[in-house]
Amino acid sequence: MFTLRPEQMKEVESGLFDSFIARLMIKLRALWPDQTAALGDGYKQFLEFNIQRCSNYGIETELAIARIINLGFIMGPYFESRPDALWAMQILKDPTLRGPVKAHQLSFRARQDLQATGYPATDDACCRDFGERPVNAAIQSCGANVQNTIPCDIDDVVLYESPGYRGAALTGGSGVLRQQVLEVVGEPDIHTYVYPYAAHDESHVLVKVLRPGESPIVHRTGTPSEFKFAVQRAKQMVPPVTLLSRIFNLSPAVNRYQITAESCGVRNSGSVNLGGTMTVVVYPLDQYALTVSIPPLVNAESTTIQLWHNGQPQDIAANLTNLIGTLRLIEVNLNYLKSLIQQSVPQAYIQWSVSFLEGQLSIATGYREALDHRVYFGCSARIALTIFRVRVTLTFGALIGAALARLEATIDDATLAVDTTWIVEAPTDVPVPETAQGSLSFPVRLNGRARATPYSLRVRTAAGSGFHAEGGLRLTSFRALELFAHIHWRGIDAFVNISSPSGGEEEMPWHFVDSYEIWPGMVLM
Amino acid sequence: MIPEYLMLETQVSNCIAEAQVNGVPICRVGADGATLDSRPVNHFVLPGSNTFTLVAQPGATPRTALTPNAIDSKAKENMSASLRLISVPPGSFPDDPAAREMLSVSWTPKPAQPYRAPVLLSGQLEFPKHLPAWSWTNAVSLRSEAALESIGAMIGELLESFSRGDPELFITRSNLRFAEVSAAFDTSIDDDVRRFREQFQRISSEPGFEMHPIDAETMDLRICADGKLVECLDRAWEPLLRSNRLGNGITRLRYPIKVADIGGRLEIVR
Numbered sequence: 120m121f122t123l124r125p126e127q128m129k130e131v132e133s134g135l136f137d138s139f140i141a142r143l144m145i146k147l148r149a150l151w152p153d154q155t156a157a158l159g160d161g162y163k164q165f166l167e168f169n170i171q172r173c174s175n176y177g178i179e180t181e182l183a184i185a186r187i188i189n190l191g192f193i194m195g196p197y198f199e200s201r202p203d204a205l206w207a208m209q210i211l212k213d214p215t216l217r218g219p220v221k222a223h224q225l226s227f228r229a230r231q232d233l234q235a236t237g238y239p240a241t242d243d244a245c246c247r248d249f250g251e252r253p254v255n256a257a258i259q260s261c262g263a264n265v266q267n268t269i270p271c272d273i274d275d276v277v278l279y280e281s282p283g284y285r286g287a288a289l290t291g292g293s294g295v296l297r298q299q300v301l302e303v304v305g306e307p308d309i310h311t312y313v314y315p316y317a318a319h320d321e322s323h324v325l326v327k328v329l330r331p332g333e334s335p336i337v338h339r340t341g342t343p344s345e346f347k348f349a350v351q352r353a354k355q356m357v358p359p360v361t362l363l364s365r366i367f368n369l370s371p372a373v374n375r376y377q378i379t380a381e382s383c384g385v386r387n388s389g390s391v392n393l394g395g396t397m398t399v400v401v402y403p404l405d406q407y408a409l410t411v412s413i414p415p416l417v418n419a420e421s422t423t424i425q426l427w428h429n430g431q432p433q434d435i436a437a438n439l440t441n442l443i444g445t446l447r448l449i450e451v452n453l454n455y456l457k458s459l460i461q462q463s464v465p466q467a468y469i470q471w472s473v474s475f476l477e478g479q480l481s482i483a484t485g486y487r488e489a490l491d492h493r494v495y496f497g498c499s500a501r502i503a504l505t506i507f508r509v510r511v512t513l514t515f516g517a518l519i520g521a522a523l524a525r526l527e528a529t530i531d532d533a534t535l536a537v538d539t540t541w542i543v544e545a546p547t548d549v550p551v552p553e554t555a556q557g558s559l560s561f562p563v564r565l566n567g568r569a570r571a572t573p574y575s576l577r578v579r580t581a582a583g584s585g586f587h588a589e590g591g592l593r594l595t596s597f598r599a600l601e602l603f604a605h606i607h608w609r610g611i612d613a614f615v616n617i618s619s620p621s622g623g624e625e626e627m628p629w630h631f632v633d634s635y636e637i638w639p640g641m642v643l644m
Numbered sequence: 645m646i647p648e649y650l651m652l653e654t655q656v657s658n659c660i661a662e663a664q665v666n667g668v669p670i671c672r673v674g675a676d677g678a679t680l681d682s683r684p685v686n687h688f689v690l691p692g693s694n695t696f697t698l699v700a701q702p703g704a705t706p707r708t709a710l711t712p713n714a715i716d717s718k719a720k721e722n723m724s725a726s727l728r729l730i731s732v733p734p735g736s737f738p739d740d741p742a743a744r745e746m747l748s749v750s751w752t753p754k755p756a757q758p759y760r761a762p763v764l765l766s767g768q769l770e771f772p773k774h775l776p777a778w779s780w781t782n783a784v785s786l787r788s789e790a791a792l793e794s795i796g797a798m799i800g801e802l803l804e805s806f807s808r809g810d811p812e813l814f815i816t817r818s819n820l821r822f823a824e825v826s827a828a829f830d831t832s833i834d835d836d837v838r839r840f841r842e843q844f845q846r847i848s849s850e851p852g853f854e855m856h857p858i859d860a861e862t863m864d865l866r867i868c869a870d871g872k873l874v875e876c877l878d879r880a881w882e883p884l885l886r887s888n889r890l891g892n893g894i895t896r897l898r899y900p901i902k903v904a905d906i907g908g909r910l911e912i913v914r
Contacts, residue, residue, distance in 0.1 A: 525737050564679060567682075568680070568737055568739060569683075570737055571732035571733065571734055571737070571738065572735070573684055573825070575681070575682060575683030576682065577673075577678045577682075578678060614677075614893070614894065619839075620687050620829065621818075621821065622839060622840050622843050623899045625897060626896055626897075626898070627896070628894060
């Protein structure tokens with residue numbers, strides 16, 4: 120193994136430095152023959168002094184030092200101290216800039232300032248002949264860029280959806296932050312315009328498009344150019360289970376395309392733009408229209424449902440079966456409730472009419488693009504549903520204490536209805552207002568007459584007797600729409616007051632009819 | 645056997661109403677959630693002309709029940725009150741075809757219609773002269789503070805007796821009541837007294853039973869029947885003689901009594 124002792128290292132470093140001085144003297148003499156001749160014997164000392172000056176500013180690579188000293192020949196010695204070149208001092212003292220970047224920024228700013236009078240091509244010559252080797256380093260660090268560094272920066276990368284002409288862009292040359300997400304509906308072509316501010320060669324600016332399920336697209340350009348790529352909507356991994364979740368899905372599967380742009384990040388002034396990331400989010404194009412019509416009273420057979428997907432009628436036999444199955448179950452449960460009442464109060468005479476989910480539900484939905492590059496869930500809905508309507512008269516007899524009584528329990532045409540309109544036409548609109556659901560108790564009114572004896576009777580229902588219904592349309596935890604209803608028969612409990620003219624008034628609680636769950640919760644559609 | 649029961653039905657919707665027979669309060673409906681009161685009133689009907697009065701939206705306390713309001717109120721939706729007197733054969737129900745309506749009075753204001761509470765509506769009916777004339781019709785007027793104080797003292801004694809588990813003082817003070825009710829409904833006095841005693845003993849032996857103490861501040865003795873009767877209530881329309889309310893909201897026993905001065909002695913007559 121070959122090892123350098125410290126004194127040997129010093130000799131090597133000294134040799135390298137002398138070599139750089141020698142090459143620099145030759146190069147600058149060729150570029151600036153008159154000026155170097157004027158320096159006479161002090162030429163080498165002049166260079167050594169300037170190398171030390173660069174080191175004071177953190178500039179220690181051969182190329183950067185060469186460019187700074189060359190700039191001194193262009194603008195004059197100690198140009199950074201001149202009142203008309205304060206920008207130079209600012210660049211040199213900027214602790215965030217690497218040495219080579221300082222050199223480049225000084226060069227390009229000077230190039231701009233001197234554009235009118237003509238900027239000599241000496242800088243380019245320096246760039247060709249010197250590399251990024253540190254002047255005092257004997258051993259190169261691994262991966263160090265030994266190539267000549269030339270400016271490389273991005274002015275802008277702009278995405279446009281075609282034919283919508285809506286765009287998103289990276290940070291522009293002005294430094295103003297711009298939209299970096301482009302949301303689109305459907306599968307449009309995305310046009311990508313790349314505007315290099317400056318590029319060190321045709322390998323930069325480097326633009327990559329990362330595509331879900333496909334290989335990345337790589338585009339390299341040193342000059343303003345355009346390329347386009349197609350986007351595809353995401354495949355629905357789990358098909359929607361219910362009719363409503365098919366048309367009302369606030370968390371659809373989306374595809375995300377990531378566009379990255381990359382430069383070396385060297386600029387003469389302003390913010391350096393190394394690159395950045397933009398995203399194209401692709402939403403499904405599908406448009407749905409659904410109408411549901413449920414007749415008054417529970418009548419499964421007369422229910423109609425129609426669903427259109429992108430204007431085409433759909434086969435929804437399975438969903439229809441679901442709803443009709445629910446309605447049939449409600450019918451069965453209501454009939455069971457009748458028999459339960461008759462078990463509780465024998466010889467009861469029942470008159471009632473019951474409706475469940477009666478009315479109309481019309482919804483049109485789909486994802487739409489807003490002008491601000493955002494996609495929103497558009498919805499137009501008219502919901503006029505009677506969740507539960509009941510009218511009941513129940514007549515029955517009961518022996519209460521010493522009195523034989525005839526009782527009448529009534530609920531007069533009580534209705535729980537949801538009647539609302541939703542219009543969602545902007546990203547900030549709320550898809551489901553709270554008014555889309557309701558809750559109501561339908562108390563039983565109970566009257567009783569005792570048979571004609573000295574006994575009299577007065578009854579009142581205890582709190583909670585009757586029906587309790589709640590229902591409507593609501594968002595599930597999966598951000599899908601759900602039709603729901605909860606119907607509960609709370610039975611009939613009463614406070615009974617029985618008295619006779621010669622006795623006291625006796626009051627007691629009395630249970631007449633048991634409670635029963637008619638429908639527990641959700642109606643899948 | 646009694647030929648027919650005179651059933652007074654008082655029914656309300658969205659309001660409170662009181663029924664009176666010849667100025668004697670019979671029932672108050674609508675305040676506690678019950679909307680119908682159906683009871684026999686044979687023992688309040690007098691020979692000759694009888695007045696049946698429906699008092700819709702009575703005052704807040706018994707004594708102010710008939711005091712007119714200073715300003716009009718507006719009727720609510722579905723507000724109504726009615727009073728019917730029905731003659732019902734024994735054992736039938738008041739809504740059976742065999743029942744016969746003798747009188748009907750009703751108040752059915754339209755929504756937002758102005759009215760001045762209380763609204764009094766009356767009907768007159770003639771009854772046979774051979775019916776019994778009840779004891780209080782010849783009673784001494786009780787329109788004096790001294791009379792009311794005496795009644796208060798009597799109530800205190802009755803409460804003390806009940807609190808000891810003893811209903812006998814009440815039974816003694818109710819002799820006229822038992823006799824007249826028995827006559828009105830053709831029942832046995834002994835049976836009625838026995839049933840009264842049994843009812844009190846049965847209910848007073850239940851766990852948690854206690855008589856409600858009397859608060860002189862809330863006592864609201866109400867003079868009625870042209871000053872000849874006093875209804876013993878508190879300001880919340882509750883009978884002064886009653887048990888404490890239980891945890892489930894039930895007041896197991898109430899004695900809504902009416903007292904008269906019969907020959908210089910205070911008697912429970914109804």
